[in-house]
Amino acid sequence: MRGEIIAIGDELISGRIMNSTSRxxxxxxxxxxxxxxxxxxxxxxxxxxxxxxxxxxxRADFVLVTGGLGSTDDDLTTAAAASALGLGTxxxxxxxxxxxxxxxxxxxxxxxxxxxxxRFATLPENATLLDDEYRMAGYLLFYQEKxxxxxxxxxxxxxxxxxxxxxxxxxxxxxxPPVHQQIYRSCGLKExxxxxxxxxxxxxxxxxxxxxxxxxxxxxxxxxxxxxxxxAHALYQQADAFIRTQLGDNLFxxxxxxxxxxxGHLLAQCGKRLVVAESCTGGLLAxxxxxxxxxxxxxxxxxxxxxxxxxxxxxxxxxxxLASQGAVSEACARAMAGQALxxxxxxxxxxxxxxxxxxxxxxxxxxxxxxLALADKNGVSTQCVHLHGSRREIQIxxxxxxxxxxxxxxxxxxAY
Amino acid sequence: MRGEIIAIGDELISGRIMNSTSRxxxxxxxxxxxxxxxxxxxxxxxxxxxxxxxxxxxRADFVLVTGGLGSTDDDLTTAAAASALGLGTxxxxxxxxxxxxxxxxxxxxxxxxxxxxxRFATLPENATLLDDEYRMAGYLLFYQEKxxxxxxxxxxxxxxxxxxxxxxxxxxxxxxPPVHQQIYRSCGLKExxxxxxxxxxxxxxxxxxxxxxxxxxxxxxxxxxxxxxxxAHALYQQADAFIRTQLGDNLFxxxxxxxxxxxGHLLAQCGKRLVVAESCTGGLLAxxxxxxxxxxxxxxxxxxxxxxxxxxxxxxxxxxxLASQGAVSEACARAMAGQALxxxxxxxxxxxxxxxxxxxxxxxxxxxxxxLALADKNGVSTQCVHLHGSRREIQIxxxxxxxxxxxxxxxxxxAY
Numbered sequence: 001m002r003g004e005i006i007a008i009g010d011e012l013i014s015g016r017i018m019n020s021t022s023r024x025x026x027x028x029x030x031x032x033x034x035x036x037x038x039x040x041x042x043x044x045x046x047x048x049x050x051x052x053x054x055x056x057x058x059r060a061d062f063v064l065v066t067g068g069l070g071s072t073d074d075d076l077t078t079a080a081a082a083s084a085l086g087l088g089t090x091x092x093x094x095x096x097x098x099x100x101x102x103x104x105x106x107x108x109x110x111x112x113x114x115x116x117x118x119r120f121a122t123l124p125e126n127a128t129l130l131d132d133e134y135r136m137a138g139y140l141l142f143y144q145e146k147x148x149x150x151x152x153x154x155x156x157x158x159x160x161x162x163x164x165x166x167x168x169x170x171x172x173x174x175x176x177p178p179v180h181q182q183i184y185r186s187c188g189l190k191e192x193x194x195x196x197x198x199x200x201x202x203x204x205x206x207x208x209x210x211x212x213x214x215x216x217x218x219x220x221x222x223x224x225x226x227x228x229x230x231x232a233h234a235l236y237q238q239a240d241a242f243i244r245t246q247l248g249d250n251l252f253x254x255x256x257x258x259x260x261x262x263x264g265h266l267l268a269q270c271g272k273r274l275v276v277a278e279s280c281t282g283g284l285l286a287x288x289x290x291x292x293x294x295x296x297x298x299x300x301x302x303x304x305x306x307x308x309x310x311x312x313x314x315x316x317x318x319x320x321x322l323a324s325q326g327a328v329s330e331a332c333a334r335a336m337a338g339q340a341l342x343x344x345x346x347x348x349x350x351x352x353x354x355x356x357x358x359x360x361x362x363x364x365x366x367x368x369x370x371x372l373a374l375a376d377k378n379g380v381s382t383q384c385v386h387l388h389g390s391r392r393e394i395q396i397x398x399x400x401x402x403x404x405x406x407x408x409x410x411x412x413x414x415a416y
Numbered sequence: 417m418r419g420e421i422i423a424i425g426d427e428l429i430s431g432r433i434m435n436s437t438s439r440x441x442x443x444x445x446x447x448x449x450x451x452x453x454x455x456x457x458x459x460x461x462x463x464x465x466x467x468x469x470x471x472x473x474x475r476a477d478f479v480l481v482t483g484g485l486g487s488t489d490d491d492l493t494t495a496a497a498a499s500a501l502g503l504g505t506x507x508x509x510x511x512x513x514x515x516x517x518x519x520x521x522x523x524x525x526x527x528x529x530x531x532x533x534x535r536f537a538t539l540p541e542n543a544t545l546l547d548d549e550y551r552m553a554g555y556l557l558f559y560q561e562k563x564x565x566x567x568x569x570x571x572x573x574x575x576x577x578x579x580x581x582x583x584x585x586x587x588x589x590x591x592x593p594p595v596h597q598q599i600y601r602s603c604g605l606k607e608x609x610x611x612x613x614x615x616x617x618x619x620x621x622x623x624x625x626x627x628x629x630x631x632x633x634x635x636x637x638x639x640x641x642x643x644x645x646x647x648a649h650a651l652y653q654q655a656d657a658f659i660r661t662q663l664g665d666n667l668f669x670x671x672x673x674x675x676x677x678x679x680g681h682l683l684a685q686c687g688k689r690l691v692v693a694e695s696c697t698g699g700l701l702a703x704x705x706x707x708x709x710x711x712x713x714x715x716x717x718x719x720x721x722x723x724x725x726x727x728x729x730x731x732x733x734x735x736x737x738l739a740s741q742g743a744v745s746e747a748c749a750r751a752m753a754g755q756a757l758x759x760x761x762x763x764x765x766x767x768x769x770x771x772x773x774x775x776x777x778x779x780x781x782x783x784x785x786x787x788l789a790l791a792d793k794n795g796v797s798t799q800c801v802h803l804h805g806s807r808r809e810i811q812i813x814x815x816x817x818x819x820x821x822x823x824x825x826x827x828x829x830x831a832y
Contacts, residue, residue, distance in 0.1 A: 013452050015443025016628050016637070018436065022457075027431025036429050037464060041438075041455040048453060156806070183432075212432050221432065276720075282706020283699035286720040290698020293774055293807055301726040304692075304702040306717035310760060314719070314730070344726060358709055389572065391709055 001174040003029060004056040005039040008049060008067035008077050009153055012041040021066050021151075021158040028167065031183075031255075033176030044074045050084025057146055062170065064162075067153030069137035071116035077150060082124040085143050089122050096121040098134045130165040140169065147173060178229040180236030184220040184243055185257060187404045188250040191218050197246040206235050215393065216400035217259070220247070249411055252404070259403040260289050266410040267298035267348070274406065275346030276302030277315060277336040279327060280354040280370060285399045300346050305336070315339040328353050330371050330382050337373035338380050348409065349375040350402045354387075356394045370398050374405050381409070417590040419445060420472040421455040424465060424483035424493050425569055428457040437482050437567075437574045444583065447599075447671075449592030460490045466500025473562055478586065480578075483569030485553035487532035493566060498540040501559050505538050512537040514550045546581040556585065563589060594645040596652030600636040600659055601673060603820045604666035607634050613662040622651050631809065632816035633675070636663070665827055668820070675819040676705050682826040683714035683764070690822065691762030692718030693731060693752040695743065696770040696786060701815045716762050721752070731755040744769050746787050746798050753789035753796050764825065765791040766818045770803075772810045786814050790821050792829070797821075 005025055011017040022039045029036050038056070042048050049068070056063045068077030082089045099117050103109050120137060123129070127139040130149075136157040141148045149166050151158045186194070191213045198220070202209050210221035222243060224236035244251060252262040267274055276285050283304045289295050303314050308327055311317040317335050325331045336351035354370030361367035368387040373380055385401055387394045421441055427433040435457055442452045454472070458464050465484070472479045484493030498505045515533050519525050536553060539545065543555040546565075552573040557564045565582050567574045602610070607629045614636070618625050626637035638659060640652035660667060668678040683690055692701050699720045705711050719730050724743055727733040733751050741747045752767035770786030777783035784803040789796055801817055803810045 010626065011628055013442055013455060014446040014626075014637075015439045015441070015452075016446075016626070016635070018434065018439050020434065023431045023434050025431070026429055030430040030432075036431075037459060037461070038468075039429060039457040043453060045453070052454075210427065210430075210432070212427060219432070221430075278699075281703070282711075282715075283694075283702025283718065283720065284706070286694075286699025286722075287697075287703040290700070290720070290722060291808055291811070295698075296722055299698075299722055301722035301730070302699065302720045303730070304699065304706070304718045304720065306702075306706060306712060306715055310717040313759070313761065314717070343729070345729065392707055393572075395707070 001034050001062070001176065002060045003034055003036045003062045003064060004060040005036060005064045006049075006052055006056060006066070007039070007041045007153070008044060008065065009041075010043045010074065012067070013043045021153065021155050021162075024155075024159060025064055025066075025162055025166075028162070031181050032167070032171070033179035033181070034170070044068055044076050046076050046080040046083075049077060049080035053081055053084055053148070057143060057148070060146070061174065062146060063148045064151065064166070065148060066151045066158055069150060069152050071119050075119065078119075078122065078124060081141075081148075081150065085124070085141075087124045087126070087141075089124055091118060091122045092129070093121075095123075095129065095134050102135070130161045136161065138165075140165075178226060178232040180222075180224045180232055182222045182236075182240060182243075183255050184222070184247060184251055185217060185253040185255075185259075185262075186220060186247050186250045187217045187252060187259065187400060189218060189247070194218055194220060194247070198243065201239050201242060204235075204239070206232070207239055215389075215397040216404065249408070252407060259400060259407065260292050260295070263403050263407050263410070264289075264292055264295060264298050266407060270410065270413070272347035272410070273298055273300045275300045275340050275344035275349045276402075277340035277344075277349065277351040278302060278304050279306060279311070279336070279352060280356045281352050281395050281398050281402070282306055282356075284395050285350070285352065285402055288399050288403070300344060302344065303340065311336070315343060326365070328355055328365055328369060328371065330373075330384060333371035333373035334380050334382055337375035337382075341375040347376060348406060350406050351375075352398050352402050354394070354398060356391045356398075358391060368394050370394070370401070372398070372402055372405055374409055376409065376413070378413070381405075417450050417478065417592065418476045419450055419452045419478045419480060420476040421452060421480045422465075422468055422472060422482070423455070423457045423569070424460060424481065425457075426459045426490065428483070429459045437569065437571050437578075440571075440575060441480055441482075441578055441582075444578070447597055448583070448587070449595035449597065450586070460484055460492050462492050462496040462499070465493060465496035469497055469500055469564070473559060473564070476562070477590065478562060479564045480567065480582070481564060482567045482574055485566060485568050487535050491535065494535075494538065494540060497557075497564075497566065501540070501557075503540040503542070503557075505540055507534060507538045508545070509537075511545065511550050518551070546577045552577065554581075556581075594642060594648040596638075596640045596648055598638045598652075598656060598659075599671050600638070600663060600667055601633065601669040601671075601675075601678075602636060602663050602666045603633045603668060603675065603816060605634060605663070610634055610636060610663070614659065617655050617658060620651075620655070622648070623655055631805075631813040632820065665824070668823055675816060675823065676708050676711070679819050679823050679826070680705075680708055680711060680714050682823060686826065686829070688763035688826070689714055689716045691716045691756050691760035691765045692818075693756035693760075693765065693767040694718060694720050695722060695727070695752070695768060696772045697768050697811050697814050697818070698722055698772075700811050701766070701768065701818055704815050704819070716760060718760065719756065727752065731759060742781070744771055744781055744785060744787065746789075746800060749787035749789035750791075750796050750798055753791035753798075757791040763792060764822060766822050767791075768814050768818050770810070770814060772807045772814075774807055784810055786810070786817070788814070788818055788821055790825055792825065794829070797825070 005022045068075045127141045130138040138151045138161045208223040212219040226232035286302045305311040341349035351373045357367035373382045387397045421438045546554040554567045554577045624639040628635040642648035702718045721727040757765035767789045773783035789798045803813045
């Protein structure tokens, strides 16, 4: 069952907007075992929309179209698709009525004129609206038995309809072949090292392994396929066990579970609270942690001691230490972690100080030099790493290293 | 001069990786006045690569291909392109020699076998390598006078070669038509309000206006086209002046200049230093500021007082205030800003406290309720906003509001 994804909008081909919706759909479809061969971004151009849709229909078993369903004059998807497929369009009075009622209730009539609203309510013939409440655009159309889903370009609306309407219907229309997949999230091993470890699996029929390094992390994907569901399952289980053994405690999560969540689970398990002291990451470490709903259960907070003065005033770092060893030093990281543990009253404190660049590097401390320190009741441990990349890449890798340092210390202490 | 972009890699169609390189290229080309009509992501599939390339060449004047130039077995771009275009491939001995020398110097021979290295050094006949140092893959090929650039999928390498090799050569081969463009970065006005203000421009021939809301920001794009360079320039100047007048002090920057940089420039101008106290944004405000190189010149640091205990211990917020009014209150925001100004010794302090959700909302303080406070030598001002969206969207909008609050206060005080 092959699919194609077409994203429509001038903001995509002008590069103003990053297309996140196609990626979301592609990832979900892949993990379900459907094959997406081509993803296209095209502009708001009637001729091109029609031609691209027809080409996709000729190649694929289903097509997902996003964008261009809005109420403004540059939203051309419905008209373009209808004319390309030789379908008429019809205005749905019940949709129109619902829309007007809701806009009135929300006092938003002023935002739309009649033509705008009518545009929302006008669909190709035989199209089925996806949102029962008509809160958002989006419909399903069949053309020569092939389903075409038209979804809004707004990421949140697209995601809702895709998950609640497209996926269930697709699973019903065309159950995917027996395939088992897993994403293993790891850090601590280089891509090449994992590659060597997993070579035996790669040579096995029905098994596909993918490697996706991202800074200090390497994601490994496993796909097990076999025409017999039993065989596919057996293949998967055996490969899964092998991968877990090989990755060992470098494996921190699965699928969408990132490092901050993995750290959060470990902290929650042992009822500990984390505090952070950041210099070169400038708040990014705390921001990655607090992106997680419910992180307040295990994250106390932190300090962004970007200037030396704040290192002294907020954490009481000894000015003579800063003068003699510099803010980017093991001694400073050690002091930051120890003081954060005391002053911020956490059970575990992590501190980072380094040179994110592009300026500030020196011969003995080049850009990318980062000191990390972890403090808990057992004492303080430190690490020095040399990172490469842009300023932001160095900050992100530092955050990954810091979280992994906390994770490994908790694995040890929890083991007691 | 029409272009197409083809990005190659299974990690793209499986949705594992967000395609950021095509967007980067599309944005740059758009701003230069070139037209990109179609951007495609396809998998590592020899047949599909060839067919997609030929289709693009039939439609476009130039093609940009990224990915699949690596040294592993799933890198098929060069072989696929050569066979589709009916070209032979040749191994470049000088490239091979350079590669081996560098790997030896870096002690990395073990990472590659001969076949891997040979793959790097094998190009379609008449291809011109882009990197004079052969540090990365990437070459230029002409097919029926049309340039095709093949670039690595690695974002940093792609960006380097695109900017330093592709753009200059493209400008030389086909200078863009007389077009003037500008992106206006604004916050404080709704998209619809700006739309109404700029209606007169939209009706003008040769002028295109685009609106791109992102949370609390709205970007406005202006494109002025005319066959006569003088006319194009005149059109642009007149429209540019009109837009600046209409946006007034809601205009904070141009092009890639975001809010943090705009705030930084204003702070630097008046020699003031910023400090932050964050609750619901959990470090994201500081992280957005410290993403900017050189921000240490005007950013002192901040505290992430995520828990009430830290609000008391780090900022000395009165526990009775927290008990009576709650941490999400104007009084708490006011106290946080005032205390941050004193304890962190900044010239301007901004504080945010709110409910980012998804949990924690109540009838009187629903998710999205955020209080902001700004403190400087003139006193403390506060704001209460009600934001919508996911947890992260609410955090991002809060950061935008906070930065804009600082920006507007500096515009006023700098005016003295």
